[in-house]
Amino acid sequence: DAMVIQNPRYQVTQFGKPVTLSCSQTLNHNVMYWYQQKSSQAPKLLFHYYDKDFNNEADTPDNFQSRRPNTSFCFLDIRSPGLGDAAMYLCATKMSGSYGYTFGSGTRLTVV
Amino acid sequence: AQTVTQSQPEMSVQEAETVTLSCTYDTSENNYYLFWYKQPPSRQMILVIRQEAYKQQNATENRFSVNFQKAAKSFSLKISDSQLGDTAMYFCALNSGGSNYKLTFGKGTLLTVNP
Numbered sequence: 001d002a003m004v005i006q007n008p009r010y011q012v013t014q015f016g017k018p019v020t021l022s023c024s025q026t027l028n029h030n031v032m033y034w035y036q037q038k039s040s041q042a043p044k045l046l047f048h049y050y051d052k053d054f055n056n057e058a059d060t061p062d063n064f065q066s067r068r069p070n071t072s073f074c075f076l077d078i079r080s081p082g083l084g085d086a087a088m089y090l091c092a093t094k095m096s097g098s099y100g101y102t103f104g105s106g107t108r109l110t111v112v
Numbered sequence: 113a114q115t116v117t118q119s120q121p122e123m124s125v126q127e128a129e130t131v132t133l134s135c136t137y138d139t140s141e142n143n144y145y146l147f148w149y150k151q152p153p154s155r156q157m158i159l160v161i162r163q164e165a166y167k168q169q170n171a172t173e174n175r176f177s178v179n180f181q182k183a184a185k186s187f188s189l190k191i192s193d194s195q196l197g198d199t200a201m202y203f204c205a206l207n208s209g210g211s212n213y214k215l216t217f218g219k220g221t222l223l224t225v226n227p
Contacts, residue, residue: 033214033215040201040220040222041219041220042203042217042218042220043157043203043217045214045215048214090157092215095159099145099162099207100145100147100159100162100207101159101215102159103156103157103158104156105155105156106156106157108154
C-alpha cells in the first residue's frame with residue numbers, strides 16, 4: 001500500500017501567522033485528501049484531489065487553501081490561523097485495490 | 113448524501129472478553145464499501161476491516177469480524193478476545209464509490225479495554 005508521509009508531526013504557529021502543512025505519498029496515486037480532526041471528533045473532509053482536479057467541501061473555510069504541485073505532494077495552507085483551527089490534520093490517499101484510504105500520521109497544529 | 117451513525121460514544125470491556133460496536137449508515141447507492149478504522153491515542157488511523165456491499169459473507173480479520181445487515185443498513189464490529197492494545201477510538205466509515213472515493217466517517221466510539 002501507499003505510504004503517506006506528513007511533516008511535521010507537530011506544528012506550533014502564532015495566531016494569524018500563515019502556516020503550511022505538507023504531505024507526500026509514495027505510489028503516485030491520483031487521489032489525495034485533507035481532513036481536519038478536532039479532539040474526540042470524526043475527521044472532517046476539507047479538500048480532495050482527483051489528479052489535478054481540486055475540490056473543496058462546501059463548508060471548508062476560505063482561510064484554508066490547498067496546492068498539489070505534482071502527483072506525489074500536496075500542501076495545506078492556512079492563511080490566518082485562529083484558535084479554532086487547532087486540530088489534527090490528516091492526509092490520505094486511496095489504498096491500492098480498495099476503496100479504503102491509507103492515512104498519514106497526521107500533523108497536530110497548535111495555535112498560540 | 114451519505115451518513116454514518118455510531119450511537120455509542122464510549123464503551124469498555126474486560127481483557128479477553130468480546131465486545132460489539134454498533135454502526136448504522138444511509139446511502140442511496142446500491143454498491144458501496146464499509147470500513148472500520150482504529151485510531152489509538154495520538155497515533156495513526158489504521159484500517160481494521162472492510163466490507164463490500166455486494167458480498168453477502170461477513171468479513172473477518174483475525175479477532176475482528178463484522179455483522180453486515182444490508183437491508184437494515186447496519187454494520188457492527190465484533191472484537192473477540194479483547195487485548196489492551198485494542199484500546200482506541202473506532203470509526204465506522206462509508207464510501208459510496210464514484211470517481212472521487214470520498215469517505216464519510218461516524219463520530220467514533222472510544223473503546224477502553226480494562227486489565
